[in-house]
Amino acid sequence: MTLLRAALTSLALLTPVAATSAEDQVTTFTLDNGMQVVVVEDHRAPVVQHMLWYRAGSADEPKGSSGVAHFLEHLLFKATDKMEAGEFSSVVAANGGRDNAFTSYDYTAYYQRVAADRLELMMSMEADRMRNIRLTEKNIETERDVIIEERNQRTENSPRALFSEQMNAVQYHNHRYGVPIIGWMHEMETLDMDDALSFYEIYYSPNNTILVVSGDVEPEDVRTLAEKHYGVIPANPDLPTRLRTEEPPQTAERRLMFRDPRVSQEYVARSYLAQERDAGAQQEAAALTFLSEILGGGTTSYLTEKLQFDTQTVVFSGAFYRGTSLDDTTFDVIVVPSPGVSLQEAEDAMNAALDQFMIDGVDPEQLERLKMQLRAEQIYARDNVDGIAQRYGSGLTSGLTVEDIQAWPDVLDAVTGEDIMAAAKRVFNREASVTGWLMKEEGANQ
Amino acid sequence: MRVLSILVAAMLLALPARAEVKIEEVVSPGGITAWLVQEPSIPFMALEVRFRGGASLDRDGKRGAINLMTGLLEEGAGDLDSRGFSKAVEGLAASFGYSVGPDRLSVSGRFLTENRDEAIALLRASLIEPRFDQADIDRVREQVLTGIRSGLKDPDTIADAAFAELSYGDHPYGSNLDGTLDSVAALTRDDIVNAHGDVLNKERLYVGAVGDITPEELGTLLDTLLGDLPQKGGTMPGRTDMMAPGGVTVIDFNTPQSVAVFGQKGIKQSDPDFFAATLLNQILGGGSFESRLMEEVREKRGLTYGVYSALAPRDLAESYVGRVASANERIGEAIDVIRDEWVKAAENGVTAEELKNAKTYMTGAYPLRFDGNGPIAKIMVGMQMIGLPIDYIATRNDKVEAVTLEDVKRVAAELLKPESLHFVVVGKPVGVENTTDN
Numbered sequence: 001m002t003l004l005r006a007a008l009t010s011l012a013l014l015t016p017v018a019a020t021s022a023e024d025q026v027t028t029f030t031l032d033n034g035m036q037v038v039v040v041e042d043h044r045a046p047v048v049q050h051m052l053w054y055r056a057g058s059a060d061e062p063k064g065s066s067g068v069a070h071f072l073e074h075l076l077f078k079a080t081d082k083m084e085a086g087e088f089s090s091v092v093a094a095n096g097g098r099d100n101a102f103t104s105y106d107y108t109a110y111y112q113r114v115a116a117d118r119l120e121l122m123m124s125m126e127a128d129r130m131r132n133i134r135l136t137e138k139n140i141e142t143e144r145d146v147i148i149e150e151r152n153q154r155t156e157n158s159p160r161a162l163f164s165e166q167m168n169a170v171q172y173h174n175h176r177y178g179v180p181i182i183g184w185m186h187e188m189e190t191l192d193m194d195d196a197l198s199f200y201e202i203y204y205s206p207n208n209t210i211l212v213v214s215g216d217v218e219p220e221d222v223r224t225l226a227e228k229h230y231g232v233i234p235a236n237p238d239l240p241t242r243l244r245t246e247e248p249p250q251t252a253e254r255r256l257m258f259r260d261p262r263v264s265q266e267y268v269a270r271s272y273l274a275q276e277r278d279a280g281a282q283q284e285a286a287a288l289t290f291l292s293e294i295l296g297g298g299t300t301s302y303l304t305e306k307l308q309f310d311t312q313t314v315v316f317s318g319a320f321y322r323g324t325s326l327d328d329t330t331f332d333v334i335v336v337p338s339p340g341v342s343l344q345e346a347e348d349a350m351n352a353a354l355d356q357f358m359i360d361g362v363d364p365e366q367l368e369r370l371k372m373q374l375r376a377e378q379i380y381a382r383d384n385v386d387g388i389a390q391r392y393g394s395g396l397t398s399g400l401t402v403e404d405i406q407a408w409p410d411v412l413d414a415v416t417g418e419d420i421m422a423a424a425k426r427v428f429n430r431e432a433s434v435t436g437w438l439m440k441e442e443g444a445n446q
Numbered sequence: 447m448r449v450l451s452i453l454v455a456a457m458l459l460a461l462p463a464r465a466e467v468k469i470e471e472v473v474s475p476g477g478i479t480a481w482l483v484q485e486p487s488i489p490f491m492a493l494e495v496r497f498r499g500g501a502s503l504d505r506d507g508k509r510g511a512i513n514l515m516t517g518l519l520e521e522g523a524g525d526l527d528s529r530g531f532s533k534a535v536e537g538l539a540a541s542f543g544y545s546v547g548p549d550r551l552s553v554s555g556r557f558l559t560e561n562r563d564e565a566i567a568l569l570r571a572s573l574i575e576p577r578f579d580q581a582d583i584d585r586v587r588e589q590v591l592t593g594i595r596s597g598l599k600d601p602d603t604i605a606d607a608a609f610a611e612l613s614y615g616d617h618p619y620g621s622n623l624d625g626t627l628d629s630v631a632a633l634t635r636d637d638i639v640n641a642h643g644d645v646l647n648k649e650r651l652y653v654g655a656v657g658d659i660t661p662e663e664l665g666t667l668l669d670t671l672l673g674d675l676p677q678k679g680g681t682m683p684g685r686t687d688m689m690a691p692g693g694v695t696v697i698d699f700n701t702p703q704s705v706a707v708f709g710q711k712g713i714k715q716s717d718p719d720f721f722a723a724t725l726l727n728q729i730l731g732g733g734s735f736e737s738r739l740m741e742e743v744r745e746k747r748g749l750t751y752g753v754y755s756a757l758a759p760r761d762l763a764e765s766y767v768g769r770v771a772s773a774n775e776r777i778g779e780a781i782d783v784i785r786d787e788w789v790k791a792a793e794n795g796v797t798a799e800e801l802k803n804a805k806t807y808m809t810g811a812y813p814l815r816f817d818g819n820g821p822i823a824k825i826m827v828g829m830q831m832i833g834l835p836i837d838y839i840a841t842r843n844d845k846v847e848a849v850t851l852e853d854v855k856r857v858a859a860e861l862l863k864p865e866s867l868h869f870v871v872v873g874k875p876v877g878v879e880n881t882t883d884n
Binding site: 153 | 485487488489490520521528529532533536537538539543556558584588589592596597598599600700701703704705733734735741744745747750751752772773803806807808810812813814816817
């Protein structure tokens, strides 16, 4: 259920006992300079999380500079006019807090978790580095080595990660989602001061951000502090619209084989181009969210039943869909063959199971169990305000509105079995798919 | 992400908590003890149940039996088969997690107030009357074997396995609790049943509960859930010592980035100097960006994405371990820098400024990890398992503050043994020599 949980904000009341919903904890407003603010209240512990989300990620990078969004994220921990390199994190730690940052295709986000009475200090430092970073050539050289080691660690040392990178590159003909977030190694090696500062100048401004504060805070206090520290930064009038190159119609099924001597367990992966959650139109994404759970969400899922219980063709099967995305996303299916089963046999079995599912349709009892879990999630979510913060940050940077995020549970709850089958029919289009075999060097395991 | 947390090591005593957490001890009518924090504002509860011993109770020649048994607890119980059990849990919107480590088997439950009795009945069945059907054993065994085979070609897993063996030899701590391809392939249903009886029992049981439940209700719940467990379990292995000699072990593996795991003897959790050692480690390699190792290896030289160290006190032995990964051409320099930092800290201790910052961090971070019912339940069980008093939370920061610069200097000189530091390096490291016969 992980995927559904991640996709949720709040839901219709489950029982009269649940007098408040997660949504009641949320307040949103916008500063005069265009900065959007989301406050998620939880007064049970004197802790606050301060996050700043930029509507800028790797898919916004210029051609030839892959990895610069993530590189810049690292460089924001260097000096500003007011602070020395490394001082930001030192100050957070000296206040008993933790800080970090992350970059994705559609966003870059910075956050600190700290005692609630240190919120203003966090805001003043975060506002400072939105406009005032001061980089040296030495910073660039050293930190470039660090991100190269990061790529080594995450990707070069992992055949699965390298395989997944190739799958993505083949899935997208014309969209930046085909380029890895961390960057291609040969382009990372050439990233320089100009690349980083140029990205910074274009995208780092208050009218391109969402501030999300969660924890032991009052919305009015957050507004006062935000106006004081962020409100004084002028909007960037030249902020470009996020225009991205779009996919042409995909008309050719693609297949790839990736071989690496470090592979121990071979497997088959397939990705289909899939619609994401769109502002005001989330029904298809809601149906696909259920589809992934029904097909590959765990022990009771359809693929598991067909491929692991009815037959022992595979040792693992799964289906994945990440609906929160600015542009077209993917729906992924994976099968890991049992010993003695070839990749071709595993793929044939996967295809047969998907075909049979299109005949069998959705089991109403399974759908009812999933909806029960969605309704319960309204209760569990209130115990994790940082999770709610994450959903607003990622949603608002991925083209959704506050209303879309708040409507999402109801949109999910309204999905029918027919909706799911119709979405399945549309998404399982082999012409818009990539099928990959991750293989040992010597060839298929026949 | 700027920092990938690689070491989630056992720093149990550094568990922070907010002072206003009100823990009460509940003893059920049947005599089972639990720690409880009442939190009625959200209609659900989190329950953490742990059994000391964990996978270290594997019998001779049966390595991996307890791990496989743990994986089977959710695969059918009572009159429900594997899928029947999962469907029942889903229908209640409950979630149960089962995991095992070297020192404990953990069961983490989360369920709504409105169907708590049904959820507890299911959880009880999984603990007391798991089915261990042969088909499920074979299916889950195949998943475990797949994981073991993958580990044999994963540089991190290779490094961990070699380091564990060098450190602890034939003791259970010296091998992967998953078992080997041979040992797992040979496990029978009887082995699984024995593993269940060896681990799940009342004498090594610890419970924490947080949420919408009263002490009286919890007492009844405990007897229903756990009352039918046997009193005694299998024989615990004895204490051991970390015995890796100083030096370097290179394991040839064709990959662009070398992974190094390093370590030496550690310090007991119950040692009066444990807080001083924790502060020392915070300064040396425990912090995220501020540690000396991160400053020297990453920030100044760009040799790695992350370098970390952590005290690893277990129930039966203690080590002090760390990890770094650098391109094959650069790992040698990273290792030299780490050794130098070990020497410097051993000889000179830390500065007053460093100690002050580390204390501010440790005490200030105290409330931050109490972020939800589940985490609080886990922390309370951890406290019980290392014998901390129920009022520990209120006194913990004072203990941190009481550590002096002289304490840290003395502990650094006693604890840090640069000549005993052993590095296991997996990759094609350039200019790094093997000092052992392997």
